[in-house]
Amino acid sequence: MEIRVQQAGFDLGEETNRFANRQEGMGAVVTFTGIVRDLSTGNLDVMEIEHYPGMTEKALGKIASDAMERWNLGDILIIHRHGRLQPTDHIMMVATSAPHRVDAFQAAEFLMDFLKSRAPFWKKEVIGQKAAWVAAKDEDEESLSRW
Amino acid sequence: MDVLYFAWVRERIGHPKDKVETTAKTVRDLVNELSAKEERYAVAFSDLSALRVAVDQELTHFDAPLAGVREVAFFPPMTGG
Numbered sequence: 001m002e003i004r005v006q007q008a009g010f011d012l013g014e015e016t017n018r019f020a021n022r023q024e025g026m027g028a029v030v031t032f033t034g035i036v037r038d039l040s041t042g043n044l045d046v047m048e049i050e051h052y053p054g055m056t057e058k059a060l061g062k063i064a065s066d067a068m069e070r071w072n073l074g075d076i077l078i079i080h081r082h083g084r085l086q087p088t089d090h091i092m093m094v095a096t097s098a099p100h101r102v103d104a105f106q107a108a109e110f111l112m113d114f115l116k117s118r119a120p121f122w123k124k125e126v127i128g129q130k131a132a133w134v135a136a137k138d139e140d141e142e143s144l145s146r147w
Numbered sequence: 148m149d150v151l152y153f154a155w156v157r158e159r160i161g162h163p164k165d166k167v168e169t170t171a172k173t174v175r176d177l178v179n180e181l182s183a184k185e186e187r188y189a190v191a192f193s194d195l196s197a198l199r200v201a202v203d204q205e206l207t208h209f210d211a212p213l214a215g216v217r218e219v220a221f222f223p224p225m226t227g228g
Contacts, residue, residue: 034228050154052220055204080227092228112228118206120220121227122154133155136224 001068001076003060005051007083012090019077019095026074028101030108034091045126049082049091052120056080063114067096070110071103078111080121110147116140148213150177152191153222156198159191174200175209177219191221199224 002019004010012033020029038044064076074097081091094111098104123134150165157163171177182189192198195209201220202211213219 052151052153052201052204052222055201055220058204059206116228117225119227120153120201120222120225122223123226124154133223134226136226141224 001061001064002078003057003064004079005053005056005060006079006081009081010079010090010093012093015077015079015093016095019075019097023074023097025099026097027099028104029095029097030101030104031093031095032108032112033093036085036087036089036091038087043127044087045128047085047087047089047091048124048126048131049085050122050124051080051082055120059119060115063111063118066114067107067110071096071098071107072100073098073103073107076107076111078115080115080119082121113140113143113147117144148216149218150181151218151220153220155223156191156221160187169213171213173209173213174202174207174211174219177213178209178221197223 016031023029036047060078064078067073067076077095079093085091094108096104096107117136117140125132125134148167148169150167152160152163169177169180171180178192182192199222200207200209202216203218
């Protein structure tokens with residue numbers, strides 16, 4: 001398991017290759033990437049991401065360990081950025097490897113569902129002089145119940 | 148005990164951290180104590196259903212006990228991913 005919480009950007013292709021190349025005996029690698037998009041008005045300037053240093057790493061570690069226990073996986077990679085991001089920047093990625101694709105797909109979905117509402121990150125949209133915290137969605141909370 | 152605030156809770160209270168000496172038995176007692184201290188705390192804590200709490204970096208509930216606790220954090224529902 002590799003978990004990185006960082007301000008710096010990351011290269012999706014490089015990370016995916018590095019992750020895939022170190023898997024032995026795994027028939028499947030699934031990746032998901034979250035990208036800053038303009039959520040409301042089409043003129044988002046900056047997405048600020050705040051987090052809780054210490055708790056963030058623990059929460060992500062717990063989510064990843066839960067996934068490792070639940071599915072037959074080889075490995076998990078989670079990268080999540082914080083700080084000031086621009087539209088089209090990559091916010092985060094998860095990668096899972098497994099002998100078979102179903103485990104890799106399901107674990108990646110599980111990781112994303114829990115990462116959305118159980119990892120201490122908060123997004124703020126900045127448009128010109130205005131800034132607004134992104135509200136959590138009810139469906140994000142509800143999506144946890146399927147697991 | 149360190150009390151931490153994140154996102155709009157931090158903005159409403161005006162700073163990210165307080166060091167408090169407290170005899171509060173539960174998180175809810177601590178919230179009441181802070182709210183009685185100053186108006187901006189009362190405003191930030193006015194609707195607990197809009198808040199989440201972590202005790203020693205584990206998500207918990209407002210009736211969680213505070214005995215032996217080093218760090219309490221208040222924040223809105225998380226928006227990661």
